[in-house]
Amino acid sequence: xxxxxxxxxxxxxxxxxxxxxxxxxxxxxxxxxxxxxxxxxxxxxxxxxxxxxxxxxxxxxxxxxxxxxxxxxxxxxxxxxxxxxxxxxxxxxxxxxxxxxxxxxxxxxxxxxxxxxxxxxxxxxxxxxxxxxxxxxxxxxxxxxxxxxxxxxxxxxxxxxxxxxxxxxxxxxxxxxxxxxxxxxxxxxxxxxxxxxxxxxxxxxxxxxxxxxxxxxxxxxxxxxxxxxxxxxxxxxxxxxxxxxxxxxxxxxxxxxxxxxxxxxxxxxxxxxxxxxxxxxxxxxxxxxxxxxxxxxxxxxxxx
Amino acid sequence: xxxxxxxxxxxxxxxxxxxxxxxxxxxxxxxxxxxxxxxxxxxxxxxxxxxxxxxxxxxxxxxxxxxxxxxxxxxxxxxxxxxxxxxxxxxxxxxxxxxxxxxxxxxxxxxxxxxxxxxxxxxxxxxxxxxxxxxxxxxxxxxxxxxxxxxxxxxxxxxxxxxxxxxxxxxxxxxxxxxxxxxxxxxxxxxxxxxxxxxxxxxxxxxxxxxxxxxxxxxxxxxxxxxxxxxxxxxxxxxxxxxxxxxxxxxxxxxxxxxxxxxxxxxxxxxxxxxxxxxxxxxxxxxxxxxxxxxxxxxxxxxxxxxxxxxxxxxxxxxxxxxxxxxxxxxxxxxxxxxxxxxxxxxxxxxxxxxxxxxxxxxxxxxxxxxxxxxxxxxxxxxxxxxxxxxxxxxxxx
Numbered sequence: 001x002x003x004x005x006x007x008x009x010x011x012x013x014x015x016x017x018x019x020x021x022x023x024x025x026x027x028x029x030x031x032x033x034x035x036x037x038x039x040x041x042x043x044x045x046x047x048x049x050x051x052x053x054x055x056x057x058x059x060x061x062x063x064x065x066x067x068x069x070x071x072x073x074x075x076x077x078x079x080x081x082x083x084x085x086x087x088x089x090x091x092x093x094x095x096x097x098x099x100x101x102x103x104x105x106x107x108x109x110x111x112x113x114x115x116x117x118x119x120x121x122x123x124x125x126x127x128x129x130x131x132x133x134x135x136x137x138x139x140x141x142x143x144x145x146x147x148x149x150x151x152x153x154x155x156x157x158x159x160x161x162x163x164x165x166x167x168x169x170x171x172x173x174x175x176x177x178x179x180x181x182x183x184x185x186x187x188x189x190x191x192x193x194x195x196x197x198x199x200x201x202x203x204x205x206x207x208x209x210x211x212x213x214x215x216x217x218x219x220x221x222x223x224x225x226x227x228x229x230x231x232x233x234x235x236x237x238x239x240x241x242x243x244x245x246x247x248x249x250x251x252x253x254x255x256x257x258x259x260x261x262x263x264x265x266x267x268x269x270x271x272x273x274x275x276x277x278x279x280x281x282x283x284x285x286x287x288x289x290x291x292x293x294x295x296x297x298x299x300x301x302x303x304x
Numbered sequence: 305x306x307x308x309x310x311x312x313x314x315x316x317x318x319x320x321x322x323x324x325x326x327x328x329x330x331x332x333x334x335x336x337x338x339x340x341x342x343x344x345x346x347x348x349x350x351x352x353x354x355x356x357x358x359x360x361x362x363x364x365x366x367x368x369x370x371x372x373x374x375x376x377x378x379x380x381x382x383x384x385x386x387x388x389x390x391x392x393x394x395x396x397x398x399x400x401x402x403x404x405x406x407x408x409x410x411x412x413x414x415x416x417x418x419x420x421x422x423x424x425x426x427x428x429x430x431x432x433x434x435x436x437x438x439x440x441x442x443x444x445x446x447x448x449x450x451x452x453x454x455x456x457x458x459x460x461x462x463x464x465x466x467x468x469x470x471x472x473x474x475x476x477x478x479x480x481x482x483x484x485x486x487x488x489x490x491x492x493x494x495x496x497x498x499x500x501x502x503x504x505x506x507x508x509x510x511x512x513x514x515x516x517x518x519x520x521x522x523x524x525x526x527x528x529x530x531x532x533x534x535x536x537x538x539x540x541x542x543x544x545x546x547x548x549x550x551x552x553x554x555x556x557x558x559x560x561x562x563x564x565x566x567x568x569x570x571x572x573x574x575x576x577x578x579x580x581x582x583x584x585x586x587x588x589x590x591x592x593x594x595x596x597x598x599x600x601x602x603x604x605x606x607x608x609x610x611x612x613x614x615x616x617x618x619x620x621x622x623x624x625x626x627x628x629x630x631x632x633x634x635x636x637x638x639x640x641x642x643x644x645x646x647x648x649x650x651x652x653x654x655x656x657x658x659x660x661x662x663x664x665x666x667x668x669x670x671x672x673x674x675x676x677x678x679x680x681x682x683x684x685x686x687x688x689x690x691x692x693x694x695x696x697x698x699x700x701x702x
Binding site for chain 2: 039041097100101104105106107108109110111113114115117118120121124125234238241242245274276277279280283284286287290291292294
């Protein structure tokens with residue numbers, strides 16, 4: 001094996017790890033807002049991702065049928081649409097269910113699990129039990145080879161780009177916008193925030209809906225790397241919660257760091273042992289670290 | 305204390321009703337097939353009463369009860385599988401005498417950790433002890449660091465995922481996705497015959513009734529009071545000098561042991577064990593058994609397990625599309641509208657009416673929190689009741 005081969009393998013292995021990192025981060029971001037900031041256990045988070053994924057599927061099918069010339073450009077618009085749909089669904093869910101349960105986190109867990117079951121069955125009735133995948137525009141297919149023997153899949157790069165953009169937006173929104181200020185004030189001290197004139201109920205609803213919208217974007221981005229079925233969302237949910245918990249619930253930076261750590265551990269372990277054992281090893285490490293350090297990697301400085 | 309008050313205080317009446325139902329009515333009413341189904345549901349009853357102790361009394365929600373159920377079930381299944389794969393029946397394998405799935409996965413000898421499961425006493429001990437030890441390790445590590453509530457739920461869920469992935473991934477040692485199947489005899493006694501199934505049903509029902517008595521005894525003991533106190537004001541109990549975490553570890557281990565027993569009885573009655581009974585989804589469904597029955601009521605939890613499972617069997621066969629919606633409605637309804645489940649409904653609506661005949665019952669304290677508007681209760685009071693009694697009854701409800 002020559003040096004270039006080793007270099008290429010390292011590069012591609014590193015890319016696989018980065019790709020998993022962006023997937024985990026994208027899953028965790030919406031939850032980092034909903035669970036990390038608001039403390040709501042949203043077990044239906046995966047289903048909000050599925051809403052995004054089905055939106056892309058719907059958009060691609062409709063574009064193919066009614067505006068085939070638009071096939072190359074529809075994807076970015078569809079992603080925006082995915083955000084909007086998931087946002088609306090989140091808004092409704094908060095109004096109908098979550099707002100009654102803010103003081104009872106364990107009950108939220110059960111209620112949102114019920115919500116996720118109902119959503120899964122709805123997906124199954126509307127789109128069928130079979131897994132579907134959208135027709136992707138040409139520019140998302142194939143791979144990019146900057147050097148000989150080095151293949152980097154474009155869809156992986158795309159997911160990474162989306163992750164970077166969304167993370168940037170969330171960080172900006174949370175720390176530089178008035179919405180972010182309200183959210184942080186509400187998290188820090190609800191009564192006080194209320195007293196200075198922040199409509200905390202409105203903030204809660206908006207925050208929950210934005211978290212769900214981000215889940216929708218995540219789901220949309222995942223359609224480039226895998227197919228979508230009614231229960232696809234539930235595959236991500238435990239991982240997403242672990243990413244957020246491991247990072248330290250109230251810290252967005254922690255979520256980024258933990259997604260990176262988990263992804264690298266798993267992809268490096270996958271190089272040596274089988275995929276399922278790598279997963280077991282990673283999860284076991286997370287659980288053990290969480291037992292030693294329950295507050296996660298980056299503890300919040302907020303007094304509870 | 306007169307015998308009648310003793311009887312009432314210990315909730316023995318409802319226990320006797322349940323015992324009568326399980327031991328007399330069901331066996332007379334149902335054929336062997338249905339009785340076996342009820343037996344299967346009853347094995348989930350163990351998990352449900354464990355959750356009443358852990359969640360209702362301890363205030364700790366575990367989403368990993370499927371793990372303990374599965375561990376108990378697998379311990380039993382390993383013994384049964386070893387007995388079913390003696391060298392004579394497995395002589396067509398390349399290595400006779402080991403379970404068939406090991407042979408398919410090119411294992412040539414029994415793994416060392418399987419060997420002790422050839423002995424029934426060891427297997428029976430393992431059914432209880434393996435879940436208890438795992439629960440102790442998890443519980444000790446977490447409760448000592450004062451991790452509770454949501455984080456505990458998420459971590460138990462992660463443990464569930466780990467075990468499921470491990471079982472599915474290690475096909476050669478665990479039977480993989482298919483699980484451990486083709487179980488035949490228990491110490492030479494064929495568990496597949498009708499008579500064996502009836503006997504197993506009665507064993508299951510008897511053990512469950514005994515478990516309810518033990519848990520009820522714990523609830524009424526000082527320990528039960530402490531658990532309740534801890535659930536409501538943990539810091540105060542800690543400041544009074546109690547080691548709060550060890551009580552939680554105890555109740556977590558108790559619920560794990562109960563789940564393990566349930567798993568073993570499930571394996572015996574159904575004849576197989578597979579990872580589909582261990583995973584995240586079944587573990588959360590187990591919580592709903594307890595929630596539907598009433599998270600504070602041991603007897604209610606058994607009814608909850610029976611009803612939810614019977615509903616699941618009926619609906620998923622006749623109206624598969626409706627079942628998930630119904631399940632969703634159960635989850636949401638139990639949280640929003642009936643936090644005390646069936647037992648709560650019984651306490652608020654049925655019990656006051658029974659009390660019509662005996663005025664003393666109406667004044668008895670009602671455990672359920674009163675979301676129930678007071679005027680309705682007044683209507684339910686016996687007409688001949690004195691004003692003093694009526695006021696007392698109302699005051700305790702409000």
